[in-house]
Amino acid sequence: MVESLRTPFVDELEEVRVELIRMAGLVIEAIPRCTEALLASDLAAAQEIIDGDNILDDASLALEHHCQQLLALQQPMAGDLRTILAAMTINHELERSGDLVENIAKAMRRVYGIDFGPRLRGLITQMSEEATRLMRFAVDAFADGNSGLAAALDDIDDRLDRLNHQCLALIVGEEGREMGDLMSGVQLALIARYYERIGDHAVNIGERVRYMVDGWRPGQPEESPADQEPDLGAEAADG
Amino acid sequence: MATMTDAAEVAMNGDGAVPLASEAPPGVAAAAEGEAFPPDVVFRVEVLNCYYGSHRAVRDVTMDISEREITAIIGPSGCGKTTVLRCFNRMNDLIEGARATGTLLFRGVDLYDPRVDPVEVRRRVGMVFQKPNPFPKSVFDNVAYGPRIAGSVPKSELPDVVEASLRRAALFDEVKDRLKDSAIGLSGGQQQRLCIARAIATSPDVLLMDEPCSALDPISTAHIEELMHNLKEEYTIVIVTHNMQQAARISDRTAFFTADVDAESNSRYGVLVEFDDTEKIFSNPSDERTENYVTGRFG
Numbered sequence: 001m002v003e004s005l006r007t008p009f010v011d012e013l014e015e016v017r018v019e020l021i022r023m024a025g026l027v028i029e030a031i032p033r034c035t036e037a038l039l040a041s042d043l044a045a046a047q048e049i050i051d052g053d054n055i056l057d058d059a060s061l062a063l064e065h066h067c068q069q070l071l072a073l074q075q076p077m078a079g080d081l082r083t084i085l086a087a088m089t090i091n092h093e094l095e096r097s098g099d100l101v102e103n104i105a106k107a108m109r110r111v112y113g114i115d116f117g118p119r120l121r122g123l124i125t126q127m128s129e130e131a132t133r134l135m136r137f138a139v140d141a142f143a144d145g146n147s148g149l150a151a152a153l154d155d156i157d158d159r160l161d162r163l164n165h166q167c168l169a170l171i172v173g174e175e176g177r178e179m180g181d182l183m184s185g186v187q188l189a190l191i192a193r194y195y196e197r198i199g200d201h202a203v204n205i206g207e208r209v210r211y212m213v214d215g216w217r218p219g220q221p222e223e224s225p226a227d228q229e230p231d232l233g234a235e236a237a238d239g
Numbered sequence: 240m241a242t243m244t245d246a247a248e249v250a251m252n253g254d255g256a257v258p259l260a261s262e263a264p265p266g267v268a269a270a271a272e273g274e275a276f277p278p279d280v281v282f283r284v285e286v287l288n289c290y291y292g293s294h295r296a297v298r299d300v301t302m303d304i305s306e307r308e309i310t311a312i313i314g315p316s317g318c319g320k321t322t323v324l325r326c327f328n329r330m331n332d333l334i335e336g337a338r339a340t341g342t343l344l345f346r347g348v349d350l351y352d353p354r355v356d357p358v359e360v361r362r363r364v365g366m367v368f369q370k371p372n373p374f375p376k377s378v379f380d381n382v383a384y385g386p387r388i389a390g391s392v393p394k395s396e397l398p399d400v401v402e403a404s405l406r407r408a409a410l411f412d413e414v415k416d417r418l419k420d421s422a423i424g425l426s427g428g429q430q431q432r433l434c435i436a437r438a439i440a441t442s443p444d445v446l447l448m449d450e451p452c453s454a455l456d457p458i459s460t461a462h463i464e465e466l467m468h469n470l471k472e473e474y475t476i477v478i479v480t481h482n483m484q485q486a487a488r489i490s491d492r493t494a495f496f497t498a499d500v501d502a503e504s505n506s507r508y509g510v511l512v513e514f515d516d517t518e519k520i521f522s523n524p525s526d527e528r529t530e531n532y533v534t535g536r537f538g
Contacts, residue, residue: 006535075484075519077533215523 005144009074016070016087017143017219021065023094024139026056028132030101031198035128038108038191039121049105055096063091081214086212090142093201093208097135100194100201107194111187114180120188123167127195134202141206153206160199165194243352247479276347279306281475282327282443287341289322289331295501296322297509300341302349304445309467309476311486311517314496315532317330320479323496324447326350327477328364329357346444362389369450371430373422373437378414381408381422381433385441400440409466409474428459429457432466439474449477452485464489483533486517487494493520 005011026114030049037045067088070076076084116124134157141150170176171188179185264349271348276283282304289297297319303466304310304327312320329350331337343350350360373381382401386392392400394524401418405411410432414425422433431451448467452460467476467489480486486493495516498507513526531537 004534004536009535077483077487078524078530080534082521 002166006074008158009070009076009080012031012066012070012074012081013076013080016063016084016117019059019066020087020090020094021139021143021221022164023056023059023063023091024135024142025054026059026133027094027097027101027198028139030098030099031135032075034101034104034108035124038104039116039124041108041112041114043109043112045103046108050102053102056095060091060095060098061174064088067091073087080210082215086142086208089208090205097198097201100198104191107191111180111184111191114184114188117175120167120179122172123163124191124195127160127167127192129164130163131195131198131202134199135205138202138205138209141209142212143220145209145213147210147216148207150209150213153203157199157203160196164192164196257459276344280304281306281346282477283342283344283347284323284326285342285344287323287326287339287343289319289326289339290337291334292336294506295508300509300511302511304475304477305492306475307365307471307473308491309471309478309489311493312477312479312496313450313481313483313486313532314494314509314512317509318496318498320494320496321449322509324449324477324479327445327447328361328366330366332357360381362441363443364445364447365441365443366447366449367431367434367438367451370454371427371434373425373430373433375421375423377419378422378425378433379418382436382440385437389441391441398519401436403528404440405433407439407470409462409469410433411436425483428455428462431455431459431463435463435466435470439470443474445475445477448476450480451478453481460485483521487521490517493517495520495526495532497526497528497532524528 030052034049036042037049067084070084074080085123134153137149137153137156140146141153168189171179171185171192176185176188179188207218278301282302284300284302284304287297287300288295300319300323312324314320325331326339326343327345327350331339339351345360345364348355374384376384379398379401382404383397385398386400402411405414409430413429413435414420417424422430425433431454435446435451452463455463464485467478470476478486478490492514493516495511495512497512499510500507513520513524513529515525519525520529521533524533
């Protein structure tokens, strides 16, 4: 059993972790809620999403201040230092993800009244589920210090990338052109892009979790033998 | 036999060959002539064990100390870090019952060879202690003390050596008008820099520092740390410190020692846990014991 000689510091570090997980919870909860509002053309629900982003922004600023305090006052080292540095970056990724959810809600107002049609509706629902799933995996990896899960997020994200491509193909295709004018098409493409970007932020969080757990940094060679096997999925993902 | 001045020149040129004894020990000539000993390695420690009487205080330490780097030794009390430091200039010889086994090469020369002169070792490997300990003499005489007893500097050149040493210790400007005053009247930080000037006046190769800042205020500590940074251009420095932030700030490489308990005798002995680049030790150490120590945990 490892005990700490710095109980107040360890407690504060735990608070940072809890604050971050709470922020991630806000994002994870907002994504499906926003999608529901989007597909139901529910303007009141969209406004709630837009207003709700302020809570995330305030939490982000508070967390940044907390991390700054710990760095200035506690001189954290090794794993503690990496946890705080990772928390600061993950904080930013979550705040940006919250902005993207807000962007979806705003874009929804710009395409208000549009008939999505069953195929686009299905694709948006799937993208929303994938983005939510990725964000949940990312925060699980952070909470559990699971670098294996964190490292897998990049590959898991391939599915969301493919859905984004399918969405774009549909929007610029005949079916999309029948839905509305060019501006509506641009807004729909942006909506798909916002979901896809949330997935990218989840992948970034995974990288920071790996740094926190193993000290690994993007660009460093992989140590796990599993990573050296030929990547059969890469080609499909690029296509 | 090389004169002291020749020896100093050899050391300053980083030539590898180090006459520490009146006659070279048999194994030493080969080491001096051969290319085998890397020129950038100042100390090579292999399976070093230190004993006080029958008690083994340090077990199986193996490490290389590199030239013109600051090597920090950190670890909890009783982990043997000062004992190891004192092996580097045979200061432990002065303690009755103290002995060391294993290999400790200084520039390829076995420091513990019976023919090696410990006084010459200590001239080449200077030491600065925790508490500033100037002699109760003038500032000038403190710095001139080493060169005088070594007879290595003509009397007419002593003022130049004293001034150069005080300048390198970043103290000259503060004491140039008080060279004849007693060193005891200097502040604690100035006294410690005087001790550093005194140590470098004999043109050593290495400076050992045993918690040189623990009795000093933050400003004086900053002075010493800046001085160490500058001295690194000419000297190899090994510092024992309890202040992890200090080790992180100033050192290139850090060795973490800890104390283990011998199950049979229930006695404690020091072991080297991890020795790596300082950034690695403080940001991503390999050993869990290092991680626990630098983050203030124990288990």
